Amino acid sequence: xxAVLQDRSFAEIAELVAAAGEKPFRAKQIFEGIAQGxxxxxxxxxxxxxxxxxxxxxxxxxxxxxxxxxxxxxKKFLFELADGNLIEGVFMKYKYGNTQCVSTQVGCRMGCKFxxxxxxxxxxxxxxxxxxxxxxxxxxxxxxxxxxxxxxxxVLMGSGEPFDNYENVVKFLRNVTAEGGICISARNISxxxxxxxxEMRAFAREGIPVNLTVSLHAVSDEExxxxxxxxxxxxxxxxxxxxxxxxxxxGRRYIFEYSLIEGENxxxxxxxxxxxxxxxxxxxxxxxxxxxxxxxxxxGTSEETAQAFLATLERCGVSAxxxxxxxxxxxxxxxQLRASYxxxxxxxx
Ligand code: SAH
Numbered sequence: 351x352x353a354v355l356q357d358r359s360f361a362e363i364a365e366l367v368a369a370a371g372e373k374p375f376r377a378k379q380i381f382e383g384i385a386q387g388x389x390x391x392x393x394x395x396x397x398x399x400x401x402x403x404x405x406x407x408x409x410x411x412x413x414x415x416x417x418x419x420x421x422x423x424x425k426k427f428l429f430e431l432a433d434g435n436l437i438e439g440v441f442m443k444y445k446y447g448n449t450q451c452v453s454t455q456v457g458c459r460m461g462c463k464f465x466x467x468x469x470x471x472x473x474x475x476x477x478x479x480x481x482x483x484x485x486x487x488x489x490x491x492x493x494x495x496x497x498x499x500x501x502x503x504x505v506l507m508g509s510g511e512p513f514d515n516y517e518n519v520v521k522f523l524r525n526v527t528a529e530g531g532i533c534i535s536a537r538n539i540s541x542x543x544x545x546x547x548x549e550m551r552a553f554a555r556e557g558i559p560v561n562l563t564v565s566l567h568a569v570s571d572e573e574x575x576x577x578x579x580x581x582x583x584x585x586x587x588x589x590x591x592x593x594x595x596x597x598x599x600x601g602r603r604y605i606f607e608y609s610l611i612e613g614e615n616x617x618x619x620x621x622x623x624x625x626x627x628x629x630x631x632x633x634x635x636x637x638x639x640x641x642x643x644x645x646x647x648x649x650g651t652s653e654e655t656a657q658a659f660l661a662t663l664e665r666c667g668v669s670a671x672x673x674x675x676x677x678x679x680x681x682x683x684x685x686q687l688r689a690s691y692x693x694x695x696x697x698x699x
Contacts (some may be wrong), residue, residue, distance in 0.1 A: 351433045355407040355481025356384055356486070359525055365408070370402050379698040385531040387490030408432045411482030414491055414533060427491075429484055431456070432646060439508050441492065447502030447538070452484045454519055457508025462542050462565075463577040464609065466643040467509035471671070476510070476575050478521035485532060491687045496532060503538040508561075512541050513549035523558050536560045554599040562596050563605040563636075564589060568615050569623035577614065577648070586627070593633065603632040609640045610656050612649040621659045625666030635663060635670035 358366070366375040376395055380403070383393040389410045390403050415579070425441040437453040458465070459472035485501050495506025505524065508511045512519045517543070527536050540561040543550060550562070557629040566586070568574035574581035593604045608624065610616040628635065637660055640650035651659075658673055663670040 351409045351698060353406055354411045354432075354483075355380075355390060355403065355478045355542070356411060356606035357521065357525075358629060359521075360481070360528060360530055367399075368400050369398065377410060382398055382496065385486060385496055393473060402417040407447065411477075411488050412486050415558055419493070427484075427488060429487065431476075431480060437544050439488070440499070441488050449503040449505055450485050450488050450501045451505045451507050452481055452513050453510050454506055454507030454512045454522075458510050459514065460511050462609065463581040464567075464640055464643065464646055464648045467643065469645055470556055472510070472514070472590040475515040475518055478518045478525060481522040482526055482532075483507075483518065483533075485526065489532060499532065499534070501532070502534070503540075503698055504534055505540045505542065507540070507542045511546070512523050513543045513553070516549050518550070520558070522552070523556075523560065528560070529589045533538035540605070542543060542684055544580045545584055545589040545592075546580070547588045547592045550589070551595055554592070554596040556574045558599075559600045559602050561602065561605060562593070563607055564593065566606045566624075566634070567607075567609050567611070569620050569627060573615065577611070590631070592629070594631070603634065605634045605636055607636050607638070609638050610651040610659060611640045612655075614648065616655050616659055618653045618658070618662060622666065625663050628668050629666060633669070635662075635668060637672045638674075 355363070355558050360377065360381045363381050364374060367377040367380065376399060379395050380393060383395070391400060393400055393403075411432050412425065413430045414427050415430040415586065418426040420426070423443050427439050427441065429437050429584060431437065436455045439453060440473070442449045442451070445546045449542055453476065455475050456473040457470050458468040458676065461468050485504060489499055489501045492500030507517070523536070523539065525534060526534050526539070536559045540563050542565060543564040544565045553562070566574075566589075567577060568581070568586075571581055571585050596602065597603055606628070608615070624635070637656060639653070639656050642647060642649055660670055660672045
């Protein structure tokens with residue numbers, strides 16, 4: 351595989367252009383052309399410079415190979431990477447804008463018992479440009495431009511653990527929010543982690559004010575370890591401390607994902623324990639009924655159980671929302687939460 355030009359910041363592309371002995375304004379043409387989702391072979395630059403770039407860089411590192419459209423309008427994209435690996439992402443339309451869910455790794459090695467993405471382990475990390483490339487490809491496919499973007503919001507909730515690919519994810523976040531590029535505001539980006547505490551703390555110091563989302567899914571370390579092996583490494587108390595640190599550094603409240611699993615974490619006592627854990631913290635809870643993954647035995651709760659859980663949290667003064675899945679007819683859930691970043695009603699997280 352050649353290098354990925356979409357990994358590069360504007361300053362890095364400017365250096366490349368200078369090294370090639372080209373005029374500085376070419377850097378802007380290249381950076382903008384890439385942000386428009388063009389292949390390198392379709393960049394509006396002299397053919398000599400194009401050929402120079404194509405010697406070292408992939409023409410189209412993230413290619414849309416298939417598109418599935420759900421009856422509810424949700425779209426699922428299958429992307430092919432330059433080395434033939436496949437990843438998938440979901441595009442969801444809302445009143446307030448359109449959200450693209452992206453993957454950060456090919457597969458995942460966190461081993462959560464309810465998740466399909468981890469079934470084959472982690473094949474490799476995505477580069478910063480391969481994460482960005484998913485957004486650029488979909489923005490273009492959906493008729494978006496740099497001024498009128500089709501993708502306005504991004505969630506890092508596809509396959510992979512973002513903080514297990516820390517450097518590339520941070521680089522991606524800097525590039526996706528950069529002026530002159532697709533320029534998506536950090537406030538419109540949600541990063542979801544299973545709770546890698548040292549990386550959460552390091553991330554708080556990066557000064558990138560995204561919505562930090564933590565997959566909690568349990569109220570005690572013992573119960574959490576039953577479905578999430580990462581719980582053997584990091585305690586809930588340390589996760590909560592890292593969240594508080596994130597708030598201290600960024601002023602951003604944080605979000606917890608809590609997937610309701612029948613017979614596992616969804617009883618009244620769990621709701622009360624969760625409320626006790628989170629009460630008074632500047633956070634929000636996103637509840638979702640577990641999407642059943644056919645290779646896994648865990649089941650989602652009934653709508654009734656989910657509503658009761660929500661009511662208990664609210665009664666205890668914890669801000670929470672119950673989301674619904676979308677795109678289930680196109681496998682939008684991916685056994686991941688990919689297409690379920692949707693809640694009832696239309697308000698923002
Ligand atoms: N690795 C990151 C992000 C990927 S998954 C993380 O763990 O947060 C995004 C969300 O989907 C996570 O909250 C994850 O726990 C959840 N999820 C995975 N499989 C699911 C399923 N089958 N049903 C409901 N939520 C699921």
